[in-house]
Amino acid sequence: MxxxxxxxxxxxxxxxxxxxxxxxxxxxxxxxxxAPGLQIMAVQWVPMTVLIGLPVRWLFDRQEPLVEAVLNGALNLVWIGPALYFSRWSAGEQAARRDPEGYALREAVRTSTVPADEATRAALPRYLAEQRRATWAALLAILGICLGLVLLALLVADSEGFAVIFGVVATVSAAVAALTLTRIRRLASLPATTGSARR
Missing domain, CATH: 1.20.5 (Single alpha-helices involved in coiled-coils or other helix-helix interfaces)
Structure with a gap:
């Protein structure tokens, strides 16, 4: 039994x-x-490059050097961030059904408006603090990865093209993080948000 x-x-x-x-x-x-797409990209980019990008590259070209396979694999998985952004944008109703509070919190940051629901509004200050820390951590992680890839491209692969591409990825990531942090700061300064934090 x-x-x-x-x-x-x-x-x-x-x-x-x-x-x-x-x-x-x-x-x-x-x-x-x-989590926004930038944070998920920071967490998943390297593991997916190693577990998916490299094996796929070597599946089609077994003679490709390791450095070029790493650069191409990382480049092939840059779509993680944009794909997550557009999938979240297109699946709003489904996300709202799966996680109503999380969806309301994300929408509050995106639109810089305080949620109407009292429970969600009470959770907002903590969510903003978490998102501020996570956005900084994601940005630093992505910038570090991009810097490593740029150095790999210039010093080992002797490829300026890859260096430029990953430089653009770093710049776009910094712009997205700056926009997110601006929205968080704007929302955190609203009276309704600061009032809920005091309660």
Whole structure:
């Protein structure tokens, strides 16, 4: 007889390890639902380049040098940020159904307007503080990655084209981060936001 499954059926609490893994999955899912594209790109760009970009490059050209495969793989996955932005923009109603509070918080930052819902408004100051820190962290990560790729392109691959492309990626990322931080600062300065923070 499976005692563990019987215990779960009658509503016994899960083991700490199970609770921990479930909490991590929920936390990761919540991050993916609520984080802007820049943050997700900073987290996923390098792993996806290594796990997807490089194998795909070598699948079609096994003779390609490692440095060129890395540069091409990273370039092929630059679309992560823009794709996430447009997918979020086009799937507004679905996102609102999956995570109403998260969608309302993201929309508040995007439009620089305080949410009408009181519970969401109360959660706004903490969300803004988290987004400010995460945006800075994402920007620094992407700038570091781009700098590494630019140096790799210039010093090892002797390719100015790659250096220019990744320089543009860094510039666009900095512009997106600056826009996000400006919206956060503007929203945080509104009376309704500062009032909810005091409460």
């Amino acid at each position: 499976d005692v563990d499954s019987d215990a779960r059926r009658v509503g016994a609490p899960a083991a700490p390890a199970e609770r921990g893994s479930a909490g991590r999955r929920r936390g990761w899912k919540r991050f993916l639902e609520r």
